[in-house]
Amino acid sequence: MRVLxxxxxxxxxxxxxxxxxxxxxxxxxxxxxxxxxxxxSAVQRAGFDHVPVADGxxxxxxxxxxxxxxxxxxxxxxxxxxEVFGRIDARAALPGMEAAASEWRPDVxxxxxxxxxxxxxxxxxxxPHVQVAMxxxxxxxxxxxxxxxxxRELGSKSGTTGLLAAPRLSMVPALLEDRALGxxxxxxRFRDRAVVVGGTDNLPDWWPGVREPLVYxxxxxxxxxxxxxxxxxxxVVGAKTADAVLAFFASRP
Numbered sequence: 168m169r170v171l172x173x174x175x176x177x178x179x180x181x182x183x184x185x186x187x188x189x190x191x192x193x194x195x196x197x198x199x200x201x202x203x204x205x206x207x208s209a210v211q212r213a214g215f216d217h218v219p220v221a222d223g224x225x226x227x228x229x230x231x232x233x234x235x236x237x238x239x240x241x242x243x244x245x246x247x248x249x250e251v252f253g254r255i256d257a258r259a260a261l262p263g264m265e266a267a268a269s270e271w272r273p274d275v276x277x278x279x280x281x282x283x284x285x286x287x288x289x290x291x292x293x294x295p296h297v298q299v300a301m302x303x304x305x306x307x308x309x310x311x312x313x314x315x316x317x318x319r320e321l322g323s324k325s326g327t328t329g330l331l332a333a334p335r336l337s338m339v340p341a342l343l344e345d346r347a348l349g350x351x352x353x354x355x356r357f358r359d360r361a362v363v364v365g366g367t368d369n370l371p372d373w374w375p376g377v378r379e380p381l382v383y384x385x386x387x388x389x390x391x392x393x394x395x396x397x398x399x400x401x402x403v404v405g406a407k408t409a410d411a412v413l414a415f416f417a418s419r420p
Contacts, residue, residue, distance in 0.1 A: 168191075168196045168197070168274040168275060169196070169197045169199075169271060169272065169273040169274050169275075170188070170191045170196050170197065170198045170199075170273060170274065170275055170276075170277055171199055171200075171201055171218070171267060171268070171271065171273035171275070171276045171277070171285070172184055172187075172188045172198060172199065172200045172201065172215070172276075172277045172278075173200075173201045173202070173264065173276060173277070173278040173279070173282045173284070173285030174200065174201075174202045174206070174278070174279050174282055175202070175203065175206075175252065175256050175260075175279070175281055175282050176202060176203040176205050176206035176209075176222065177206075178209065179301060180279045180280075180281055180282070180301055181200075181202065181206070181209060181210070181213070181279070182301075183279060183299050183300065183301045183302075183338065184200075184277065184279050184299050185213055186338070186357075186359045187277060187299055187336060187357075188200065188213075188215060188277065189214075191277070192214075192215070198215055198216070199215065199216045199217075199218050199267070199271065199273075200213075200215045200216065200217055200218065201218040201219075201220055201260075201263065201264055201267050201285065202217060202218070202219070202220065203219070203220055203221065203222040203223075203256075203259075203260065204219040204220070204221065204222055205222050207219060218263070218267045218271075219263060220259070220260040220262075220263030220264055220267075220284070221259040221260060221262065221263055222259060223251065223255040223256045223258075223259045224255065224259065227255045228251060228255055231246060231247065231250045231251055231255070232247075234246070235247070244309070245309075245313055248281070248309070248310040248313045248314065249313040249314060249316075249317060252281040252282075252283060252310070252314070253283060253313065253314035253316075253317030253318065254317045254320070256281075256282075256283075256284075257282075257283040257284045257287070257317065257321055258284075258321065260282075260284035260285075261284040261287065261288070261321060264284040264285050264287075264288045265288050265291075267288075268288045268289075268292050268294060269292075273294060274294075274295070275294065275295045275296065275297065276288070276289045276294050276295070276296040276297070277296075277297050277299060278296060278297070278298055278299070279298070279299050279301050280298060280299070280300055280301045280302070280306065280307055280310070281301065281310070283314060283317070283318060283321070284321070286318070286323070286329065286330060286333075287318065287321045287322055287323050290323055290324060290325060290329055291322065296333050297333060297334050297335075297336060298330070298333050298334070298335045298336070298352065299335075299336045299337070300335055300336065300337035300338075300339060300351075300354075302339065303339060303343065303344060303345065304337075304339075304344055304351045304354070305344070305345055307351045308351060311327045311330055311331065311351075312327065314327065315327045318330075330352070331351065331352045332352060333352050334352060334353055334355060335351055335352040335353060335354045335355065336354075336355050336356075336357060337354055337355070337356050337357070338356070338357055338358065338359060339356070340356070341356060397410070397413060
């Protein structure tokens with residue numbers, strides 16, 4: 168089979184796709200990764216052929232991110248989801264994604280949560296598509312209603328209904344989900360065997376002598392341009408984690 172993997176230009180977006188893309192490649196399937204041109208080196212370092220699509224225009228992205236400091240955390244996240252992922256990135260990537268589908272004719276498209284051009288192309292060409300979760304289901308429940316209008320603008324006939332109908336692959340343990348899944352598609356959970364076998368021995372020694380399991384936490388694009396209050400962080404990750412994160416950054420020079 169030919170598997171077209173689709174991602175936006177972010178390590179936190181591409182990373183969750185890599186184990187699934189590698190599993191397809193190692194099973195003998197042809198795998199190519201469609202990603203913005205600026206992300207070529209990351210795709211190639213991961214060992215995949217890169218299919219370049221256009222990056223979102225810098226001036227449009229700058230205008231969105233410069234306005235985030237005036238918004239609440241939830242409003243800022245909504246603006247990034249709707250305007251950056253739903254409109255700017257997807258609109259820019261759509262011609263390249265269309266060309267990849269038309270010329271290479273993939274059998275399936277494997278896309279990450281915030282990459283929407285590939286969804287529109289899959290729908291238009293009747294190509295089966297699978298979503299790989301880049302985090303908790305609550306993120307998708309928050310994002311998908313926001314991109315209904317942008318998806319229609321891009322030519323999608325089904326909008327978020329089509330997103331929710333697609334199979335969903337995730338490496339997030341069900342125990343970490345903060346509530347029952349309601350606004351996401353049918354979920355299939357996996358483990359990365361390399362992590363399970365290697366345990367914590369293959370991780371950098373960031374905390375000398377500490378052997379407890381490591382849990383990665385990210386606050387996404389908004390964290391780089393806006394300082395959240397303790398209350399806002401606690402609403403997202405819980406009070407204990409919020410206090411730990413704020414204490415860590417307070418200790419940094």
